[in-house]
Amino acid sequence: MIAHSQLAPLPNELPFRIVSKTIGQGAYACVKKAAPLDSPGPVFAVKFIHKDYATRHGRLNKKQLDLETSLHEYLGAHANLVQFFSSGEDYTWRWIAMELAEGGDLFDKIESDVGVGEDIAHLYFTQLISAVAYMHSKGVGHRDIKPENILLSTGGSLKIADFGLAVLFEYKGQKKLCSSSCGSPPYTAPEVVTCDHRVKKRLDQGYFGPLVDIWSCAVVLFVLLVGNTPWDEPLERSYEFSEYLKASGRPDDELWDKLSDEIVQLLRAMMRIEPTERMTLEDIQRHPWFRRQNPYLDSNGRLEHPVQLATQMFESMRIDFSKDPVLSQRSQRSGDAMDIDEIQSSRQNDSTDSRTPNNEIMFDWETRGHLSNGDLPAAANSAAISQLSWDEQLAEEPLCSQFSSTPRVPLTRTQFARQFHDIIPSQSLTRFFSFWSTEQLRNALQDALQKIFLLKSDGSSQVGSDEVASIRIRAMDGRNCPISGDIFIERLFGVEGQAHEVNFVKIKGDPVEWRRLFKKVVVLCKDAVFKPDQSIALLSQSSVL
Structure with missing residues (x-):
């Protein structure tokens, strides 16, 4: 992992403006949203490639980097290809502006x-x-x-x-x-x-x-x-x-x-x-x-029929809390196949880990998908349901459907749905809400990961902030391929009592395997997970036991 101070800043002079934090990242590249300098839209995606790290750790030489750009541009427009717009570079970075796949x-x-x-x-x-x-x-x-x-x-x-x-x-x-x-x-x-x-x-x-x-x-x-x-x-x-x-x-x-x-x-x-x-x-x-x-x-x-398509896909996402996630594994990995690294941080103090297994380099820029301090879930910000209680508001959050005994598209989405994105959110569904404390969540998550990967706990990690903490995962997945990411535990403000969003953010690896890991952890932490079928009162009581 490369610390922020060790990275060169992105190019200062760009023919567009960055309008988002990182929405995707890998070993030597990150993707951000951008827009034209002189107008609010349209929004597109820009892939930034750190040329030195791509060469030294991605085994990509300048010819290969040039080939990616030239072939992408050469392909032109097709309905099922991400379209190339433009590219450029400076001494450190190469960037490629392209169509934003917002789904x-x-x-x-x-x-x-x-x-x-x-x-x-x-x-x-x-x-x-x-x-x-x-x-x-x-x-x-x-x-x-x-x-x-x-x-x-x-x-x-x-x-x-x-x-x-x-x-x-x-x-x-x-x-x-x-x-x-x-x-x-x-x-x-x-x-x-x-x-x-x-x-x-x-x-x-x-x-x-x-x-x-x-x-x-x-x-x-x-x-x-x-x-x-x-x-x-x-x-x-x-x-x-x-x-x-x-x-x-x-x-x-x-x-x-x-x-x-x-x-x-x-x-x-x-x-x-x-x-x-x-x-x-x-x-x-x-x-x-x-x-x-x-x-x-x-x-x-x-x-x-994009709405019907999205509805069928959405309602097929369900986590079965009755399954044993450890016994059902197709293969077990040895303890040294995974590194769980507790990152203790507050909003003002970012922390990174310099250890890099298997010669893999991962950047620690702004990580995609987790809430900014003070943000509320989408349902909580919706005027249509602003009068609902907090448990009702959270129950209307799309991601909570997967924890229900009968998954359903929230009513607040079906009423005005016209397109695919009106039903299925573009954000990852590997998240859950909880009314447990930061420390309780951190302990439960780490215990679950230790059971899944057969690790021994050293009992030494501590939570550094009540507002945000994270656990870094670097492992070999069930198919013996590298997978890495972060689990963010982040406080939700504006809620009576304590409430958190727990967000599993994949950095590298197969999304199907990342989803599988998420399901296993969630089942092992099922008492901490807010479910639409339950009330906040019951969850609040369990959090103080």
Whole structure:
């Protein structure tokens, strides 16, 4: 982790003005909202890349950074791609101005281990294939198709983002093989994972970028349908992948059993081990399941009925408090796989941790998603429900629906809903409200994390402020991929007694895995979580026991 004082400030002279704190960040880049200098809108997104850290820790040289910008610009406009606007740089930073996908992360709104209905999966799969087919028609392969890079527009349509690993595989009729191992193992094709080893033996051997994208699209479809990836990596040392090989694409696995024969046939054809035998994009678009009728698509393939779509997605988000989150884990991680770092801070004193596991560098700029001091939840600020009691106001907060025995879209949203974003908030749903004290929450959260990751408590951490505290998480997720983020415990003011928002903010990693971790922690801390079915009086009593 790099402290604020060690970072160069963002460029002073920019052709736009920053209008928000960080809305996304990673190992060497952050994303902020911006607007033109001379007008209040339109608002767009700007990705700032720290060139030195991208080179030293992201293994990206200047040529690769230039390629990301040039390929993104070259792709032009497509309904399912985040559109490029402009770019620039100074000695330290490179920036890319682009379309703002205000709907947020698609997979943040998909229940882990559950997925979405077949109609919604089909909708987003067809939009994904449309975007990839367009890219390939321009000779560009993405090579990093995964949930982290799939966003939503305000209208609910899919948008592919992040072209940092994109490659020009065909130019003026000449095709080019790739030779670098990249991407996220659960989503990438086997020839990519094993590429470095093969290339060392035969310099003329590599892989073809478009065929890798087809494999990744199949994994994304699988996750849409069941809420989990089929394996942690496409290598024989992975038990699930080994079973897939032995069973010739028909593994005896509960996840695959959830799928219809027609879908399994499509997935198997897209995930053939031999790349040249994989189904082409044209074949995918002719497949009966791809061409099926969909209530959310009109005759021209455009999204319709966005409110019904958002409602179905929203009401599928539910946390089952009766499940044991520890016993239900598919795999247990050793204690050294995770680092829980208590950050003791107040509003005036930021604190960072300089330790960096696995050579990963993460910036600690303004972290997205948590409330500013004095802010109230959206429902509390709404004039339509300002006369309600606090428990009624919180019950109308969209994020609270997932903790109800019967999830529902709050009445305050359904009354005037016209678009997708009127139902589903762009902010992450990995949050909850509590009437426990900061110290009680911190202890409960840390105990839960220790149970999940089998850690031993040293009992030494203390809370430094009654207003805000946070716990930093850096771990290997259930698929053995890096995941990191912060849990913010923040006081809500204007409430009788003590009330807090607990916000799980992902910095890096698969949003489905982050959602899964959130669910486990919430179930272990269920007594602290405000539920719409309960009253504030009961929660207030429990907080003083």
